[in-house]
Amino acid sequence: MTLTHAEAEVLLTREAMLLDRGDWDEWLALYAEDAIFWMPAWRDELNPTEDPDSELSLIYYKGRRNLEDRVWRARSGLSVASAPRPRVVHQVTNVLVEDGHRVAASFSTHLFDKRAERTHTFFGRYDYALVRTAEDGAWKIAMKKITLLNDTIPTVVDFYSV
Numbered sequence: 001m002t003l004t005h006a007e008a009e010v011l012l013t014r015e016a017m018l019l020d021r022g023d024w025d026e027w028l029a030l031y032a033e034d035a036i037f038w039m040p041a042w043r044d045e046l047n048p049t050e051d052p053d054s055e056l057s058l059i060y061y062k063g064r065r066n067l068e069d070r071v072w073r074a075r076s077g078l079s080v081a082s083a084p085r086p087r088v089v090h091q092v093t094n095v096l097v098e099d100g101h102r103v104a105a106s107f108s109t110h111l112f113d114k115r116a117e118r119t120h121t122f123f124g125r126y127d128y129a130l131v132r133t134a135e136d137g138a139w140k141i142a143m144k145k146i147t148l149l150n151d152t153i154p155t156v157v158d159f160y161s162v
Contacts, residue, residue, distance in 0.1 A: 002100040009095045011139055016090035019160045024071045032131055032140040037061040039146040087112040088161050103128040113155050122162050124149040
């Protein structure tokens with residue numbers, strides 16, 4: 001079955017809102033067990049890295065279990081990057097369904113870092129591959145690639161801030 005534009009928008013908007021609220025258990029439930037969450041670095045001014053296994057990445061988690069571990073660290077208070085947790089708002093736009101299960105979108109996130117008492121804006125593009133689950137027919141995220149276009153990062157960047 002082919003993903004509709006409305007289903008794609010609902011899923012991406014839901015993911016953004018769950019991250020904004022810090023509802024990370026529900027956010028994790030949107031991901032397939034073998035999901036990839038990847039934010040490549042830039043090789044040069046025009047080309048991001050292409051292989052997370054052999055080239056530099058800003059963020060790379062292979063498998064939902066690795067995302068779960070990162071969420072655990074963020075909640076534990078042991079992560080310097082996450083204490084106190086920045087306030088973040090995601091905005092997702094220009095959602096386009098491609099090839100029946102692939103989705104492209106643009107994003108911006110606005111972040112308030114309490115420690116530095118500064119705000120930051122990150123922006124870029126999302127590319128998703130979605131799969132429909134056999135159990136309930138829900139769409140899950142099999143892959144999320146985050147191409148951060150303003151990659152001069154003035155603060156720590158984490159899964160919840162892009």
